[in-house]
Every structure is written in structure tokens, then in C-alpha cells.
Amino acid sequence: MVRSRDDIVRTIGKPLLADDERVKISCRNVNVYYGEKRAIREVSVDIAEQEVTAFIGPSGCGKSTFLRCINRMNDTIKSCRVEGEITLDREDIYDRNVDPVLLRARIGMVFQKPNPFPKSIFENVAYGPRIHGLARNKSELDEIVITSLEKAGLFSEVKDQLDHPGTGLSGGQQQRLCIARAISVQPEVILMDEPCSALDPIATAKIEELIDELRRNFTIIIVTHSMQQAARVSQRTAFFHLGNLVEVDDTNTIFVNPEHKLTQDYITGRYG
Amino acid sequence: MQYAYLLILITLLSAIGYYLGRQRSSRLVKQEIRRLHSLPGHYGMYVALWCSVPAVIILGLWITLQSSAIESLVISALPPEIQSLPQEQLSLVLNDIINIAGGIIVSDAPDEFLLAAAGHYNQLKGTGFLALAALLMTVCAGGLAMGMRYIRPDMRARIKVERTMQALMLLCSAVAIVTTIGIVLSVLFESIRFFNQIPVTDFLFGLKWSPQIAIRPDQVGASGSFGIVPLLAGTLMISLIAMLVAVPTGLMSAVYMSEYASDKIRTVVKPLLEILAGIPTVVYGFFAALTVAPFIREMGGRFGIDVSSESALAAGLVMGIMIIPFISSLSDDVINAVPQELRDASLSIGATRSETVVRVVLPAALPGIVGSILLGVSRAVGETMIVVMAAGLTAKLTANPFEAVTTFTVQIVTLLIGDQEFDSPKTLAAFALGLVLFVITLCLNVIALYVVRRYREEYE
Amino acid sequence: MNKQDHEARLNLIKSRLKIRYAKEKAFRAAGVTAILTALSMLAILFITIVGSGYSAFQQTFVRLDIHFDQEVIDPERSGDPEVFSQADFAGLVKKSLRKKFPDVRKRRQKRDLYSLVSSGASFQLRDMVMNNPGIIGSTKTVWMPADDDIDMYVKGHIKAGEKGGGRIKDYKLAWIKELSAGGAIEKRFNRTLFTSGDSREPELAGIWGAAVGSFYTMFVTLVLSFPLGVATAIYLEEFAPKNIWTDILEVNINNLAAVPSIVFGLLGLAVFLNFFGLPRSAPIVGGLVLTFMTLPTIIIASRASLLAVPPSIREGALGVGASKMQAVMHHVLPLALPGMLTGTIIGMARALGETAPLLMIGMVAFIVDIPAGIFDKATVLPVQIYLWADSPERAFMERTSAAIMILLAFLLIMNAAAVILRKRFERRW
Missing domain, CATH: 1.20.5 (Single alpha-helices involved in coiled-coils or other helix-helix interfaces)
Incomplete structure (x- = not known):
């Protein structure tokens, strides 16, 4: 049977988790439109708690778009419209009563290009706690900043230059600063949109190590175009293709024994 | 206007040159254009340039030098007792001669020698024009012949023509430099003459400005005083009021337009603000004098405040309105140049839009905003018509915005408007004020342009 | 956690x-x-x-029956237009007014009576006779412009009679009432405003002289600034080497764009009037000064539109063997031209509204005649607005506003043209 490109692929593998307790985020029949164009088609998937889930797929497949739906960053794009249901701890995040500000305090994000604010390192990390009023006084704020930097594995490198501008750091350090900034408000979930694509291999390795470390405290979703990275850092992997979620499974299964022809072709490098 | 005919003549001859050059080049190779180094049109252009460039240079030189040459010839032909008159009176006499020559009746019975001189003047002008026309014809024809002689199939006409065009373009760009030099020299020379009469320190630090110099020494206020401190204070006060209006309004408009407004609102509001920017300053001046000043005066009266009808407040407010679109469009550009990633980062931590703007976007855009504010100040300081029509004339050293103050530009206009003798300190003072104004705005502009440029480089 | x-x-x-x-x-x-x-x-x-x-687009007119008396106009029956033009037409108007109000005897009152009609009425009558000598000896009904005070009163801009605090005397008010009851006072379209030069009398003043002056000035500005600006932009963007000199030139141009306009006026005064001895108040000097002011705007806009032409166009032309100059002239310039024209129109619109530098070079003189060329004495629209705004008569205030409306209409048309041009030729690469 010849499939037209508009056909909806039924996701194969294990998109939904058997163990309800482990579900942190669940998405059901999510569609995303840019104006008239449908960028995400009928995606249903569960994200497990305290685990790294990787979204992979060729560029333009919609994995980043989907990621930005999860903390409602797509709200900022006027033509963008989201259909379907996404829940965080069984609570619909697109419900009218849900405040995007509060939601984003629970779901942090790290971007493709390191984007520290043009402020000092300290101010970069203190930004979140300040706006949310998480620190009652200066010493509490200091503590939050130091813990966040420590968790991001950056503190030892910058402890003498906290008042230097964040933009003066190297690319890898900048990205870890951004991670520190994201975890400073102690979110439950961290979304990472190709966090290493602008970095060199050594900086990448450090970030990957960090992600493995952070897994203990946070639920992490990482979008990556590097299959090796997905294989290295994630426990579960979801493969997107042309707006469809083709296959989701344990990372091992996906890379060793993919079910779908498209997944197989992609991870063996037929296209990408 | 007669010079226009000469220009037309040169153009015509050049066109002929173009045609002939084309013809000759293609005939030289028996219509086998491939054997020519350049296209026939290039040879045509080559001849045309030979024909026109020298002629135009001569025409320009002639026009600049002619009037002074004729004047000195006329003067040397005047009776000796008149030639020995002092410079100022001589120039008056000369003025009369030129007026008579132009057919303007100066007095009922002009002196005999004046009529003769006027005749002489007209005769010189007539011969001069004929001589110029003849000279130009010769130069054009000569250039044409030269150009034609140089045409060879292997002559690199295209390269020569293009080099000449490039040189002409360079010359055009030099106009911008020449303008600046012209401004600097013209205000500087007169200012130096002014400072020969009035010490620089009196000018810069004097607390009193009253440029009226009595004609007779026994009149009241016989010596004018030229201290610019009150003018500086007035200029600064009006500019400050203007910026107090323009900066918050312009900046907030820009923020709203770039961060909140939908495309629909933007397409409506932006052109409207541009209209505000396109209104001539004389209209703002009329608005200030007709509507705003009386309104403020009346409001002041209601609250028991004595407001001058030419209050600094009225002029400043209207000037502020004029500068709003200026600040808003510059800040809009600057704010849009802040990368979207920074906004995303802030929003993704859970900041509201306003928190993002106040804590991330504006600090990041600060250098650019400062630059646009400086340009706004520069504009306020140099603005003329609003203050001429709505601010006062008397220089008063006051901090009360309800009183009338005066500015540099108002004084320049009042000192120079109407007839003036060119050597009195009064008129020269206007140029000294112009120098101060130019220096102040130059500093503001250069700092602002530098800051904005650095800012742009940072995000590009 | x-x-x-x-x-x-x-x-x-x-x-x-x-x-x-x-x-x-x-x-x-x-x-x-x-x-x-x-x-x-x-x-x-x-x-x-x-x-x-x-309200300035209307003017109050008074209807009078004028007897074109042969004895007054041409007593010797010479039929010579020279004689007509010297005749006492004001006398005819006075006579007609006296006939209308025969009771007025006192000298003061008589003077007030004569001032009902504008002093321009006699010129109107003279023109009628000059155009058609046949009307001499006949009586015609003529509508003549009322004096500005009457005009203001009829339009309701100034208060009625002395008792009401106004400046029109009560008996004068009675005449006006009588005239308008007889249908002899009417508001009509104010043609004078569009066809005349300046005048001391508001009811005779028009903007045509200033408009023509503006036209000549703009003509000079356009002819000079467009080629200069475009050539400079092409040189800087396409040919100039990147070195300290072009850097200085660039800073210099950006700075010139922000130099106060009045400083350009000082330049014009010192250089063109005092050094080169060009005539005061002439459009040629105004045009030169405005050229220097407009040049930076045109250069900056032209450079931006050259920059917007993608390098691939140049490379394409160079790739088929065109010289750099040919690539620019044949391929880049046509694509950049709409943007350059847009910038030029905007620059010209700004120049059209500019006042301050023109004050410096004497374009504020009171000029009645319509200028006939770029060397004639002239004024321009914004300066005319300034002059009228400075006049004490109430009637000049409404004319100032009317002149502003006309100026703004011109500016709107120019800006709309620029917008349309931009929309029509806008290209996204």
C-alpha cells in the first residue's frame, strides 16, 4: 500500500508507559499548527519521571516544535496553535487555569545556542530566584546561586569571577551557565533543545556527563540531532519524522533493534 | 539663467562627440566590433568626456571668479576720490552700481559716475559672457578633436571611461566632506573675528547676554554683553523638558510596539507616528504659540501660578512631542535588534513579559537607547522654529520653567534676520553661537553614533 | 528533592x-x-x-453697484490703457458706498464706511476695465472682497460691536446687517488664497508666490542632491576601499544628517551670500542650502538600498565578463533605484518643510511678486507660514492654518508616493 505523506503514522514501540506511577508528562493526540500548516500530527507519548528521554529525527521533523509545546513556549509565536492534551502530573497544562509563568517555573528550558543574559554570572543565575521571589535575603540568594552553579558543574571554574559578565565565558561554560540558570528555580522537568549543537566535543562531553548527573533530580527531555548523543545520555528515545512520532522505545531497543523501517534507515545513516 | 544655456550647449556638443566617437570606432574596424578593445559606446563616452569635463570645470571656475573680477575692474575705473573711500562705503557704492545695472532705481537722480560705472559693469558682464561662450565652444571642440584623435581599435576606452566615472563619483562623495569643512570654516572664521572684539572667556562664562550695541556711544547699554551662560541654561532647560516628555513616551511606545502590539496595531500606529515625525517644525511652532502656550498660561492662572506667555514649558512640551517619534523609531530598531533568544531564555524561566522587558531586553538595549536619546538631545538643542515662535527673546538666568527663556537658535535667528552690517559684533556673535551649537551637537552625535555602532556590532 | x-x-x-x-x-x-x-x-x-x-478657504464678499464713470476713468476719451490704469478706482468704490448709505456724513464715519471693502477692490475694478474697456460708462454689479475685520466678524471669529467688547463699531455693525439683509454680503470660495502672492492685507494675501518659490527651491535641491547623493552612495558602497578615509567619510555623513538645520543656514549665509555674492532671498541659494541638508538622507537611503541587492546579482554579472562598473550600472543600480527614489522623496519632503536655514539666507523678506526664476527674490511655504504666524491680524491666523493645511497636504502626498513606491517595488531576496 502506498502511503500519502499526509497519512498519520501510528506510533509503534512503547509510547505509553505501563507503570502509571512513573509518568511525569503525558501527551495525547497532540497536533501543532503554524497558521494552516500542521507541524505535529497526532502525537501521543508518555515521559517518565527522573529519566532522560531523547527526541531524535531529521531536521525539520518537528521535534523542537513539540518540545516547546511542553512548557508553552509556543505561546510566544502568534500563528502557533496547539491541539490535544498535554498533562504534567495529570494536570492539563493547556487548561485555562494554568498559569504559563507557574508552569515554566516547573518546566525549565535550555536552548540550542548558549544565551546567557548580558549580565554578570551571578546575576544570570540569580535572575530566576529574584523574579519568583524564592530567596528571602541575600544569603539565601547566594546559596541558591552557588548550589545551582555547583549542580551545573561550573562553580569551581567561576567561583572567583561571579561578577564577570556571563557572555565572557567559553561556549561550553556559557551553556552550563544556562543550565545553572534553568535549575536555579528548581524545576521538575528540564527541556533541552539541542544543547550541544554549538559546542566542541570536549564541552559536549562535559554537558553529557552533567545531564547524566542531573537525571537523579530532574526529568529531562533532550532534543538532539546526534544519535550517538541520544544513545549515550538517554534511557528512552522517541523518533520523529515529518511531524509524526514514528517510534518510541527504550534507547537500547531503538538503536539495536528498531521496528520501523524509517527508524532503521535513520539510525543506520541512510538519511538525516 | 544664461549659464543654463551654456550647460545645454556643452551637453549638445558632448552628445555629438558621443555619436562621432561611436561612428569612428566602428568604422575603424569596418563594423567588426570584435576587433575593438571596448564597445563602440565606450569610445563615444570617451570622446564625450573629453568634450564636457574640461568645459564644465572652466564654467565652474568662471562663475566663481567672475563677480569679484568684474567688481574689481569696475572699482578701478571709478574716480580716484571714490576709490579712496573706506571699505564699507565702497561696498555700498558698489551695491548701488550693481542695483542700477540690474535696472533697480536707487534714488531719483543717481550720480553721473554711478551711471557710468553701471554701464561699465553691464558692458563687462556682456563681454564676459560672450568671451566665456567662445572659450567654452573652443574647449569643447578642442576636447572633441583630441578625443577623436586618440581613438584606436586597441585603445582601452572602457577602462579609461570607467576610471573617469569612478573619479567623478569620488568627487561627488567629497561634497559631503567639503560641506563639513565649509560649515566649520564659515562659523570658525567669523567666530575668530568675533573673539578679536570680545574675549573668549567673557563669551563662554559671561552671565549676561544683551547683544544690543548702541550706535552712539552715549546711548543706554552702549556696550553689549555677550555671555552665553543664560542661553546655555535656557537651551538646556527647554531640551530637558522636551526629553522628559519624549523619552518616556517614545520609549514606552517603542516597547509596546515591539513587544506587545499585534501586527494589525503596528501597521496602523507606525505610519501615524511617522506622520508626527514628518510635520514641519514651523507647524509645531505655530501649534505651540497658538494652542499650547495659552493653554498652559490659563492652567497656571487657575492654580495661581504666574506663567509667561512664552514659557519654557510650552516650547519644551511641543518640542517633546516633536521628538517622540524620533526616540520611538530609533528605540524600536534597537529593541528589535536584541536577539529573541534572550527573551526566550527569560520567558522559559517563568518571567512575565514586563519582567523580561525591564530586566533583560532594556538592559541589553541600553547602549542603543542611550545613543538614540543623545541624538534626540542633539535635535532638541539644535531645533529652531519651535523656540523662535514659542520661546522668549530675553536672556534670563532662571530655573523656573514658567518663565520665558531664550536659546542659542533663537538668538542666532534674531541676530541675523533682516538687514545687517556684516562686521558688527552683533552679527558675528551669531556665528560664534553657531560654532558653539555645532560643537555641542557634533559631540552628542559622534558619541551617539559611536555607541550605537558598537551596540550593533555586538549583536551582529 | x-x-x-x-x-x-x-x-x-x-x-x-x-x-x-x-x-x-x-x-x-x-x-x-x-x-x-x-x-x-x-x-x-x-x-x-x-x-x-x-474658514480661510472662504472669503466674505460685498456686492456693490459700481458705476464705471467715464469722467473718472478716462475724461479725455483717449481709450488709452495707460490712462485707465492711472484712474481713481478707489473713488468709484467710495462713491458707490456713499450712494448705498447716503446718511453717512461725518468724516470719521465715512472713513469707516470706506473700510468695509478691501483696498484691493480698486485693483479688481481696474482689471475689469483693462480687460474690457467697453464697460466704461455702464453700471455693473460687482462682488468685492470685504475688509479682513468684516470677514472675521461674518465668520464669527471676532466679537460683535463695541458694547460686546469687540472692535467693530456699532454703526458699522448696522451697515453690515443692512448689507447682509439685502443679500449683499456673501461668503464665497477664497480664490485669492491660491492665486496671489503675499500682501499686508489678509484678504488679498495668498500662498501662490510662496508655492512657486518652494517649487523653484525644491527643483534646485532635487537637481543637485539626487545625482550627487546617488553617485556618492554608489561610490561608497561599491567602489570605495575600506580604509580610514571611507570610515571618516561615513561618520561625517552620519553626523551631517544630525547637524542642526540652522547651521546649514549659517553656511549658506557665509559662503553663498557673503563669499560668492549670490543674490539674497533667491531660490538658487535656498536650493543649495537644502541640498547640503538633504544629501545625507539620500546617501544613507541609497546605500541601504544598494546593500539590499544581494551579492549574487553582482557575481552573476561579473561572472559573464562584465566589468565592475557595468555590473553596477546595468544590474545593481536598476534594482536599487526604487529604494533610492523613496529615500529621495522623503528627503525632499523634509526639505519642503524646512524653515530655519532659509531664514538665514533672507528668504523671509516680504515679497509680493510671484518669482519668475531661481534667481528672483522668493519665499517658500513654511517661511510664509512663519511670516503669517507672526502677523498680528486675526485674519492672518486662519490663513496661517490654511497654509499649514496646504503644506501638510503636499507632504502627505509626497510621503504617500514614497510608501506606494516602496510597496510596489519592494522585493524580498
Whole structure:
């Protein structure tokens, strides 16, 4: 049977988790439109708690778009419209009563290009706690900043230059600063949109190590175009293709024994 | 206007040159254009340039030098007792001669020698024009012949023509430099003459400005005083009021337009603000004098405040309105140049839009905003018509915005408007004020342009 | 981190949300207020100008029966136009007025009676006779412009009679009432405003002289600044080497764009009038000064539009063997031209509204005649507005507003043309 490109692929593998307790985020029949164009088609998937889930797929497949739906960053794009249901701890995040500000305090994000604010390192990390009023006084704020930097594995490198501008750091350090900034408000979930694509291999390795470390405290979703990275850092992997979620499974299964022809072709490098 | 005919003549001859050059080049190779180094049109252009460039240079030189040459010839032909008159009176006499020559009746019975001189003047002008026309014809024809002689199939006409065009373009760009030099020299020379009469320190630090110099020494206020401190204070006060209006309004408009407004609102509001920017300053001046000043005066009266009808407040407010679109469009550009990633980062931590703007976007855009504010100040300081029509004339050293103050530009206009003798300190003072104004705005502009440029480089 | 910690943290954030959203709202409101302030200023400006100026497009006329008396106009029956033009036409008007109001005897009152009709009426009658000598000896009904005080009163701009605090005497008021009861006073379209030069009498003043002056000045500016600006832009963008000199040139041009316009006026005064001895008040000098002012605008706009032409166009032309000059002239320039024209129109619109530098070079002189060329004495529209705004007569105020409306109409047309040009030729590469 010849499939037209508009056909909806039924996701194969294990998109939904058997163990309800482990579900942190669940998405059901999510569609995303840019104006008239449908960028995400009928995606249903569960994200497990305290685990790294990787979204992979060729560029333009919609994995980043989907990621930005999860903390409602797509709200900022006027033509963008989201259909379907996404829940965080069984609570619909697109419900009218849900405040995007509060939601984003629970779901942090790290971007493709390191984007520290043009402020000092300290101010970069203190930004979140300040706006949310998480620190009652200066010493509490200091503590939050130091813990966040420590968790991001950056503190030892910058402890003498906290008042230097964040933009003066190297690319890898900048990205870890951004991670520190994201975890400073102690979110439950961290979304990472190709966090290493602008970095060199050594900086990448450090970030990957960090992600493995952070897994203990946070639920992490990482979008990556590097299959090796997905294989290295994630426990579960979801493969997107042309707006469809083709296959989701344990990372091992996906890379060793993919079910779908498209997944197989992609991870063996037929296209990408 | 007669010079226009000469220009037309040169153009015509050049066109002929173009045609002939084309013809000759293609005939030289028996219509086998491939054997020519350049296209026939290039040879045509080559001849045309030979024909026109020298002629135009001569025409320009002639026009600049002619009037002074004729004047000195006329003067040397005047009776000796008149030639020995002092410079100022001589120039008056000369003025009369030129007026008579132009057919303007100066007095009922002009002196005999004046009529003769006027005749002489007209005769010189007539011969001069004929001589110029003849000279130009010769130069054009000569250039044409030269150009034609140089045409060879292997002559690199295209390269020569293009080099000449490039040189002409360079010359055009030099106009911008020449303008600046012209401004600097013209205000500087007169200012130096002014400072020969009035010490620089009196000018810069004097607390009193009253440029009226009595004609007779026994009149009241016989010596004018030229201290610019009150003018500086007035200029600064009006500019400050203007910026107090323009900066918050312009900046907030820009923020709203770039961060909140939908495309629909933007397409409506932006052109409207541009209209505000396109209104001539004389209209703002009329608005200030007709509507705003009386309104403020009346409001002041209601609250028991004595407001001058030419209050600094009225002029400043209207000037502020004029500068709003200026600040808003510059800040809009600057704010849009802040990368979207920074906004995303802030929003993704859970900041509201306003928190993002106040804590991330504006600090990041600060250098650019400062630059646009400086340009706004520069504009306020140099603005003329609003203050001429709505601010006062008397220089008063006051901090009360309800009183009338005066500015540099108002004084320049009042000192120079109407007839003036060119050597009195009064008129020269206007140029000294112009120098101060130019220096102040130059500093503001250069700092602002530098800051904005650095800012742009940072995000590009 | 455990669930309770998260709960506590969320509650802490929640507790502050209300204040934060209130601040957000206030910030937004401040933005809206700023825009509304700017727009309402624009609205107030337009409303005051239109409100005080629309009535100037009408002028009060008085109807009189004029007897073109042979004895007064041409007693010797020479039929010579020279003789006609010397005749006492004002006398004819006075005579007609006396006939209409025979009771007026006192000298003071008589003078007031004569001042009902504009002093320009006699010129109108003279022109009638000059055009058609046949009317000599006959009696014609003629509509003549009323004096500006009467005009203002009829339009309701100044208060009635002395007792009402106005400046029109009560008996004069009675004449006006009588005239208008007889249908002899009427408001008609004010043609004079569009066809005359300046005048000391508001009812005879028009903007045509200034408009023609503006036209000549703009003509000079356009002819000089467009080629100069485009050539400079092409040189800087396409040919100039990148070195310190071009850097200086660039800073210099950007600075020139922000030099106060009055400084250009000083340049014009010192260089063109005093050094080169060009005539005062002439459009040629005004045009030169405005050229220097407009040049930076045109250069900056032209450079931007050259920059917007993608390098692939140049490379394409160079790739088939065109020289750099040919690539620029044949391929880049045509694509950049609409943008350059847009910039030029905007620059010209700004120059059309410019006043201050022209004051410096004497274009503020009181000039009645319509200028006939770029070396004639002239004034321009914005300066005319300035001159009228400075005049004490109430009638000049409405004419100032009317002149502003006309100037703004020109500017709107020019800006609309620029917008249309930009929309039509806008290309996205």
C-alpha cells in the first residue's frame, strides 16, 4: 500500500508507559499548527519521571516544535496553535487555569545556542530566584546561586569571577551557565533543545556527563540531532519524522533493534 | 539663467562627440566590433568626456571668479576720490552700481559716475559672457578633436571611461566632506573675528547676554554683553523638558510596539507616528504659540501660578512631542535588534513579559537607547522654529520653567534676520553661537553614533 | 528533592503571582498610554489646525453697484490703457458706498464706511476695465472682497460691536446687517488664497508666490542632491576601499544628517551670500542650502538600498565578463533605484518643510511678486507660514492654518508616493 505523506503514522514501540506511577508528562493526540500548516500530527507519548528521554529525527521533523509545546513556549509565536492534551502530573497544562509563568517555573528550558543574559554570572543565575521571589535575603540568594552553579558543574571554574559578565565565558561554560540558570528555580522537568549543537566535543562531553548527573533530580527531555548523543545520555528515545512520532522505545531497543523501517534507515545513516 | 544655456550647449556638443566617437570606432574596424578593445559606446563616452569635463570645470571656475573680477575692474575705473573711500562705503557704492545695472532705481537722480560705472559693469558682464561662450565652444571642440584623435581599435576606452566615472563619483562623495569643512570654516572664521572684539572667556562664562550695541556711544547699554551662560541654561532647560516628555513616551511606545502590539496595531500606529515625525517644525511652532502656550498660561492662572506667555514649558512640551517619534523609531530598531533568544531564555524561566522587558531586553538595549536619546538631545538643542515662535527673546538666568527663556537658535535667528552690517559684533556673535551649537551637537552625535555602532556590532 | 519541597516552592511563587501580574498590567497600560498620548497629540494638532484654518478657504464678499464713470476713468476719451490704469478706482468704490448709505456724513464715519471693502477692490475694478474697456460708462454689479475685520466678524471669529467688547463699531455693525439683509454680503470660495502672492492685507494675501518659490527651491535641491547623493552612495558602497578615509567619510555623513538645520543656514549665509555674492532671498541659494541638508538622507537611503541587492546579482554579472562598473550600472543600480527614489522623496519632503536655514539666507523678506526664476527674490511655504504666524491680524491666523493645511497636504502626498513606491517595488531576496 502506498502511503500519502499526509497519512498519520501510528506510533509503534512503547509510547505509553505501563507503570502509571512513573509518568511525569503525558501527551495525547497532540497536533501543532503554524497558521494552516500542521507541524505535529497526532502525537501521543508518555515521559517518565527522573529519566532522560531523547527526541531524535531529521531536521525539520518537528521535534523542537513539540518540545516547546511542553512548557508553552509556543505561546510566544502568534500563528502557533496547539491541539490535544498535554498533562504534567495529570494536570492539563493547556487548561485555562494554568498559569504559563507557574508552569515554566516547573518546566525549565535550555536552548540550542548558549544565551546567557548580558549580565554578570551571578546575576544570570540569580535572575530566576529574584523574579519568583524564592530567596528571602541575600544569603539565601547566594546559596541558591552557588548550589545551582555547583549542580551545573561550573562553580569551581567561576567561583572567583561571579561578577564577570556571563557572555565572557567559553561556549561550553556559557551553556552550563544556562543550565545553572534553568535549575536555579528548581524545576521538575528540564527541556533541552539541542544543547550541544554549538559546542566542541570536549564541552559536549562535559554537558553529557552533567545531564547524566542531573537525571537523579530532574526529568529531562533532550532534543538532539546526534544519535550517538541520544544513545549515550538517554534511557528512552522517541523518533520523529515529518511531524509524526514514528517510534518510541527504550534507547537500547531503538538503536539495536528498531521496528520501523524509517527508524532503521535513520539510525543506520541512510538519511538525516 | 544664461549659464543654463551654456550647460545645454556643452551637453549638445558632448552628445555629438558621443555619436562621432561611436561612428569612428566602428568604422575603424569596418563594423567588426570584435576587433575593438571596448564597445563602440565606450569610445563615444570617451570622446564625450573629453568634450564636457574640461568645459564644465572652466564654467565652474568662471562663475566663481567672475563677480569679484568684474567688481574689481569696475572699482578701478571709478574716480580716484571714490576709490579712496573706506571699505564699507565702497561696498555700498558698489551695491548701488550693481542695483542700477540690474535696472533697480536707487534714488531719483543717481550720480553721473554711478551711471557710468553701471554701464561699465553691464558692458563687462556682456563681454564676459560672450568671451566665456567662445572659450567654452573652443574647449569643447578642442576636447572633441583630441578625443577623436586618440581613438584606436586597441585603445582601452572602457577602462579609461570607467576610471573617469569612478573619479567623478569620488568627487561627488567629497561634497559631503567639503560641506563639513565649509560649515566649520564659515562659523570658525567669523567666530575668530568675533573673539578679536570680545574675549573668549567673557563669551563662554559671561552671565549676561544683551547683544544690543548702541550706535552712539552715549546711548543706554552702549556696550553689549555677550555671555552665553543664560542661553546655555535656557537651551538646556527647554531640551530637558522636551526629553522628559519624549523619552518616556517614545520609549514606552517603542516597547509596546515591539513587544506587545499585534501586527494589525503596528501597521496602523507606525505610519501615524511617522506622520508626527514628518510635520514641519514651523507647524509645531505655530501649534505651540497658538494652542499650547495659552493653554498652559490659563492652567497656571487657575492654580495661581504666574506663567509667561512664552514659557519654557510650552516650547519644551511641543518640542517633546516633536521628538517622540524620533526616540520611538530609533528605540524600536534597537529593541528589535536584541536577539529573541534572550527573551526566550527569560520567558522559559517563568518571567512575565514586563519582567523580561525591564530586566533583560532594556538592559541589553541600553547602549542603543542611550545613543538614540543623545541624538534626540542633539535635535532638541539644535531645533529652531519651535523656540523662535514659542520661546522668549530675553536672556534670563532662571530655573523656573514658567518663565520665558531664550536659546542659542533663537538668538542666532534674531541676530541675523533682516538687514545687517556684516562686521558688527552683533552679527558675528551669531556665528560664534553657531560654532558653539555645532560643537555641542557634533559631540552628542559622534558619541551617539559611536555607541550605537558598537551596540550593533555586538549583536551582529 | 521531594514532593513537599516542590509544593512549598510552588506556593511561594503563587503567593507573589498576583502582584507580578498587576505589575505586568500596569506596564502594558503604560505602553498603551504612551502610544495614545502620542496619537492624541497628533489628533489635537490636526484638530486645532483644521479648526482654525478651514474658514480661510472662504472669503466674505460685498456686492456693490459700481458705476464705471467715464469722467473718472478716462475724461479725455483717449481709450488709452495707460490712462485707465492711472484712474481713481478707489473713488468709484467710495462713491458707490456713499450712494448705498447716503446718511453717512461725518468724516470719521465715512472713513469707516470706506473700510468695509478691501483696498484691493480698486485693483479688481481696474482689471475689469483693462480687460474690457467697453464697460466704461455702464453700471455693473460687482462682488468685492470685504475688509479682513468684516470677514472675521461674518465668520464669527471676532466679537460683535463695541458694547460686546469687540472692535467693530456699532454703526458699522448696522451697515453690515443692512448689507447682509439685502443679500449683499456673501461668503464665497477664497480664490485669492491660491492665486496671489503675499500682501499686508489678509484678504488679498495668498500662498501662490510662496508655492512657486518652494517649487523653484525644491527643483534646485532635487537637481543637485539626487545625482550627487546617488553617485556618492554608489561610490561608497561599491567602489570605495575600506580604509580610514571611507570610515571618516561615513561618520561625517552620519553626523551631517544630525547637524542642526540652522547651521546649514549659517553656511549658506557665509559662503553663498557673503563669499560668492549670490543674490539674497533667491531660490538658487535656498536650493543649495537644502541640498547640503538633504544629501545625507539620500546617501544613507541609497546605500541601504544598494546593500539590499544581494551579492549574487553582482557575481552573476561579473561572472559573464562584465566589468565592475557595468555590473553596477546595468544590474545593481536598476534594482536599487526604487529604494533610492523613496529615500529621495522623503528627503525632499523634509526639505519642503524646512524653515530655519532659509531664514538665514533672507528668504523671509516680504515679497509680493510671484518669482519668475531661481534667481528672483522668493519665499517658500513654511517661511510664509512663519511670516503669517507672526502677523498680528486675526485674519492672518486662519490663513496661517490654511497654509499649514496646504503644506501638510503636499507632504502627505509626497510621503504617500514614497510608501506606494516602496510597496510596489519592494522585493524580498
